[in-house]
Amino acid sequence: xxxxxxxxxxxxxxxxxxxxxxxxxxxxxxxxxxxxxxxxxxxxxxxxxxxxxxxxxxxxxxxxxxxxxxxxxxxxxxxxxxxxxxxxxxxxxxxxxxxxxxxxxxxxxxxxxxxxxxxxxxxxxxxxxxxxxxxxxxxxxxxxxxxxxxxxxxxxxxxxxxxxxxxxxxxxxxxxxxxxxxxxxxxxxxxxxxxxxxxxxxxxxxxxxxxxxxxxxxxxxxxxxxxxxxxxxxxxxxxxxxxxxxxxxxxxxxxxxxxxxxxxxxxxxxxxxxxxxxxxxxxxxxxxxxxxxxxxxxxxxxxx
Amino acid sequence: xxxxxxxxxxxxxxxxxxxxxxxxxxxxxxxxxxxxxxxxxxxxxxxxxxxxxxxxxxxxxxxxxxxxxxxxxxxxxxxxxxxxxxxxxxxxxxxxxxxxxxxxxxxxxxxxxxxxxxxxxxxxxxxxxxxxxxxxxxxxxxxxxxxxxxxxxxxxxxxxxxxxxxxxxxxxxxxxxxxxxxxxxxxxxxxxxxxxxxxxxxxxxxxxxxxxxxxxxxxxxxxxxxxxxxxxxxxxxxxxxxxxxxxxxxxxxxxxxxxxxxxxxxxxxxxxxxxxxxxxxxxxxxxxxxxxxxxxxxxxxxxxxxxxxxxxxxxxxxxxxxxxxxxxxxxx
Numbered sequence: 001x002x003x004x005x006x007x008x009x010x011x012x013x014x015x016x017x018x019x020x021x022x023x024x025x026x027x028x029x030x031x032x033x034x035x036x037x038x039x040x041x042x043x044x045x046x047x048x049x050x051x052x053x054x055x056x057x058x059x060x061x062x063x064x065x066x067x068x069x070x071x072x073x074x075x076x077x078x079x080x081x082x083x084x085x086x087x088x089x090x091x092x093x094x095x096x097x098x099x100x101x102x103x104x105x106x107x108x109x110x111x112x113x114x115x116x117x118x119x120x121x122x123x124x125x126x127x128x129x130x131x132x133x134x135x136x137x138x139x140x141x142x143x144x145x146x147x148x149x150x151x152x153x154x155x156x157x158x159x160x161x162x163x164x165x166x167x168x169x170x171x172x173x174x175x176x177x178x179x180x181x182x183x184x185x186x187x188x189x190x191x192x193x194x195x196x197x198x199x200x201x202x203x204x205x206x207x208x209x210x211x212x213x214x215x216x217x218x219x220x221x222x223x224x225x226x227x228x229x230x231x232x233x234x235x236x237x238x239x240x241x242x243x244x245x246x247x248x249x250x251x252x253x254x255x256x257x258x259x260x261x262x263x264x265x266x267x268x269x270x271x272x273x274x275x276x277x278x279x280x281x282x283x284x285x286x287x288x289x290x291x292x293x294x295x296x297x298x299x300x301x302x303x304x
Numbered sequence: 305x306x307x308x309x310x311x312x313x314x315x316x317x318x319x320x321x322x323x324x325x326x327x328x329x330x331x332x333x334x335x336x337x338x339x340x341x342x343x344x345x346x347x348x349x350x351x352x353x354x355x356x357x358x359x360x361x362x363x364x365x366x367x368x369x370x371x372x373x374x375x376x377x378x379x380x381x382x383x384x385x386x387x388x389x390x391x392x393x394x395x396x397x398x399x400x401x402x403x404x405x406x407x408x409x410x411x412x413x414x415x416x417x418x419x420x421x422x423x424x425x426x427x428x429x430x431x432x433x434x435x436x437x438x439x440x441x442x443x444x445x446x447x448x449x450x451x452x453x454x455x456x457x458x459x460x461x462x463x464x465x466x467x468x469x470x471x472x473x474x475x476x477x478x479x480x481x482x483x484x485x486x487x488x489x490x491x492x493x494x495x496x497x498x499x500x501x502x503x504x505x506x507x508x509x510x511x512x513x514x515x516x517x518x519x520x521x522x523x524x525x526x527x528x529x530x531x532x533x534x535x536x537x538x539x540x541x542x543x544x545x546x547x548x549x550x551x552x553x554x555x556x557x558x559x560x561x562x563x564x565x566x567x568x569x570x571x572x573x574x575x576x577x578x579x580x581x582x583x584x585x586x587x588x589x590x591x592x593x594x595x596x597x598x599x600x601x602x603x604x605x606x607x608x609x610x611x612x613x614x615x616x617x618x619x620x621x622x623x624x625x626x627x628x629x630x631x632x633x634x635x636x
Contacts (some may be wrong), residue, residue, distance in 0.1 A: 074379075115411060122382065124411045130375040130403055137387075140364060144340070145383070167403070170372035178364075303587020 008227045013056070018225045020090060021051035025255045026292050027086035027099050032269035033285040035103040041265040042159060044085035045190045045223070049157070049248060050087040052229045059152065065120035071152050072122050072138050076131020077159035077188070078112040079267070084121075093120055129165025132156050132185060136175045139183040139243070148181065153237060153289035156185045161193030162254050164202045169214070176215035181240035183285035184233065185216075188223065190252040192263035207247055216245045223248030230295065256288040305498060306489035312532065318481035322420045324456030325477050326351025327328075328463025330389055333359050336467055340380055342366055342389045344348060344373045350390035350420040370395045374403035374415070381413035386467065393419030393435035397442050408472045409447045416466045417442075420446075420477040422452075423572030424600065424617055425522060425542035427480065434605030435579060440577025442474045444548055450550040451494065452476040452571075452579070454524035455485045458547060461492040469494055476549075478522040478572070480610045485525055485545075497553040500524060501531040503540035513540040515628050516564035520546045520555065520579045522571045523598070523619060530624045540629060549579045554586055561587050566631040567595045570624055572614075574600035594634035596627035 009017070024047045032038050053073065054060070060070045075084055082102065089096045094108070101107035108118040112126030124136050135156035144151060162168070175183055187207070195201050204210070211218040217239040221228040229248070236244035252266070253259025258278040259270075268275065270284035279287045310316050333339040333355055341355045342364045356363040366373045370391050370522060377387035397404050397417055408415045419438055426434045442450055449471050453459035459477060466473050491498065503513050515534075519527035524545050531541040544560055546553065561567055567587065569580030580597040587593060600617045614620050 072382075123378075124406065126403055127406050130371070130407050133372045133375030133383065133403075134379035135406055137373075137376035137381075138383050139379075140376070141340075141380040141383035141385050144385075145364065167369075167371040167375070170367070170369035171376070174366060174369070174372060174376065177367075 008231050014226045017051045017055055020055050021047045022292055022295070024051060024083060024086045024088055024261050026289060027089065027096065028082045029256070029270060029285060029288045029292065031082050031086065031099045031102045032101045033271050036269060037103055038082055038269050039079045039267050040259055040269055041192060041229070041263070042080035042188060042190065044256060044259065045078055045250035045252050046083050046157070046188050047184060047254070048224045048226065049229055050083050052156065054087045054091045054224055056230065057233055058155070065093065067151060072135070072154045074123050074131045074135040074138070074154065074156045075113060075125055076156055077128060077162050078125030080159070081113045084113065105153040127196055128159070128162035128206045129167040131174070132158060132168050132171040134149065135185070136171050136178070136180065137184060139175070139180040140178055142182055143178070148240065150182050150237070150240065152182065154183050156183070158185060158187050160187055160191065160198055160204060163187070163204050172211070172214040172216065175243040179241050181245040183243040184236045185243065185245040187245065187247050188250055189247050190250045192252045192266055196263050203294070211245050215242060217242050218247065219297055220247045221249065223250035223258065224254060256291050258284070258287065305491070306487050307500060308484050310489055310517055311483070311485055311528065316483045318483050319456040320479060320481050321453055321456050321459045322351045322477040322479060324453065324459025325418055325420070325463050325475065328460035329395045330356045330358055331464050332467055333362065335464070336386060338384060338386045340364065340385045340387050342373055342377050344368055344370050344391045344396065346391055346420070350418060360500060370400040371403050374400040375407040376419070377415040378407040378411055378413040381415050386414065386416070388416045388418060390418040390420060390553040392433060392436045393422040393434055393476065397438055398435055401441050403535035404442070404472070405445050405459060409445045412447060414470070414472055416473045416475060418475045418477060421479040423477045423478050423522060424605040424613040425478055425480045425572060426605070427580045427610045427613065428607050430607040435576050436572070436600045437577070437603060438476060439571070439573050439579055443577065443582060447471050448550060449494065449548065450474045450476065451548050452521040453547055454521060454545050455482050456491055457484060457486045457490070459487065461616060462494070462547065465492065465494050467491070476521060480522070482522045483525045485528065492547070495548045495551055495553060495555040497546045497548070499542055500545040501528045501541070501543035502533055503531065503542055505540055506536065508538060508540050510540050513542050513564045514632055515539065515541045515566045515568060515622070516560035517541055517543045517568045517570060517628070518546050518560070518583055519543060519570035521572055523572050526621050527570045527624060530621050530628065533621070533625065534628060539628065539632065546579060549582060552582055552586055554590070557583055557586060557636045558591055562629050564634050565593050567593055568598060568624065568627045568631055569595065570598040570619070572619060573599050575601055594631050596631040598624055598627055627636070
């Protein structure tokens with residue numbers, strides 16, 4: 001209803017954001033190849049959403065990271081930080097060349113985000129299930145200071161596997177109780193976690209109904225469609241009497257043909273092990289980058 | 305030290321330590337508008353209701369959800385607030401330890417964690433509600449300050465002092481009425497231990513004291529009583545009130561150990577990992593002396609009156625007295 005009159009992105013804007021997402025994905029692969037450890041599937045599948053956020057939606061200043069009026073972005077599932085680091089670098093927070101220090105001794109880019117090393121982060125994270133609570137706290141504090149005038153928004157990005165953590169549901173209850181219209185959560189619904197498919201490890205469906213029953217405003221989108229991402233977030237912004245959550249359906253490993261849909265790539269980087277259905281480990285990096293540069297992976301998946 | 309002149313009277317006033325927290329929080333909130341209070345369904349019991357009644361718009365009721373309590377406070381701190389969170393010590397920092405470790409301390413977000421009902425003196429509620437592990441689990445976290453006030457007045461000062469501490473703070477509070485040892489004039493500085501009983505060496509014709517008693521929290525009163533009684537037996541004992549457990553006042557501890565040559569630590573906590581362990585870790589590497597530890601010895605609590613439980617778990621005056629005799633006997 002609210003988004004009826006909303007003009008979504010122009011073709012040029014979509015193209016721009018998709019190109020940024022592609023660059024972010026290439027950086028993710030390059031970082032992981034260099035680090036020889038880290039997570040692949042989640043960072044790749046969240047690249048479109050990160051691109052939309054940092055290059056279109058968020059109010060932020062890369063040259064003034066502590067600008068007090070900035071929107072806040074809380075990454076709850078810290079293990080997908082390669083996509084956060086890559087997006088921040090491409091946004092100008094720090095040099096793209098620094099991405100190759102990921103997970104190395106002395107690097108600002110810790111294996112899981114740590115504010116002590118990279119103070120421009122809003123939060124340190126890694127242990128799952130506590131990001132939403134922090135975002136709720138930020139949203140309550142902003143309400144205390146600014147009332148219901150939504151100058152800024154608090155975004156929280158979560159994984160679907162981490163919804164197994166009970167603390168999330170404590171936060172969902174509080175967010176609804178406090179009617180936090182300034183809070184927008186986005187769940188990466190990629191259906192995988194370390195040990196396998198979410199439906200096998202711990203079924204969490206039906207997510208839409210669960211969130212709705214917790215009294216949140218719920219939307220369900222294709223997490224790779226820039227217009228859907230943008231429209232959903234704009235709709236969420238317009239909901240002022242309750243917090244919003246967007247279930248973003250994504251394909252794990254998106255963009256790299258041999259990783260797409262496979263939980264084996266949740267916590268494995270390219271280039272270190274031979275995985276069923278994937279090229280020899282020596283070739284994995286090359287193939288992944290080739291897929292991204294030619295958009296091969298994406299075309300393949302659309303023809304499935 | 306300007307201690308309560310009535311301290312040795314039979315009718316010395318008794319006030320719960322947690323009440324000092326409640327009053328101190330109101331003072332802190334009056335002083336700084338960024339102070340906010342969060343509670344997990346124990347607002348009156350932790351005395352946070354005093355703050356809630358006065359500043360309802362700065363209070364957040366979290367419900368029975370201590371993990372959320374800790375991390376929501378972290379988020380509020382990120383926005384410039386100074387959150388005080390309260391629950392029972394068993395649940396916060398007990399149940400929510402990892403949230404305190406990661407979203408508060410590792411994340412470097414200043415939050416004051418007030419854990420009430422610490423120790424076995426919680427009484428009839430029984431062992432589930434008696435936190436005797438809380439110092440151990442917080443002491444191992446980098447970037448935290450731990451304060452364990454000895455009475456309600458010190459708790460009030462400690463709560464107010466939290467405004468100026470740079471790190472997250474764990475404030476350890478007891479439920480039961482505790483004799484009032486200090487006065488408004490007694491000095492309190494975070495990180496500084498104070499000598500609360502000084503043996504009369506002239507009277508005892510001694511150049512040095514025989515033993516140093518280091519006590520924290522609700523048992524400081526008993527330690528003072530013991531030191532006074534020891535004097536009658538010809539033993540010179542000083543009592544150090546170690547209200548800040550982290551960071552440790554190493555200077556005061558070292559001076560005491562050097563003069564006394566023997567130490568007894570007294571706390572309502574497991575002997576493993578508590579204040580006594582912190583003292584022992586420091587002295588073992590700087591000035592080794594014999595040490596005896598008063599505290600709960602590898603047991604859970606149970607129901608009873610506070611006095612019954614203090615006796616059963618061997619933290620009474622007679623036990624402190626015996627520990628002093630043992631440690632003096634071990635001196636080389």
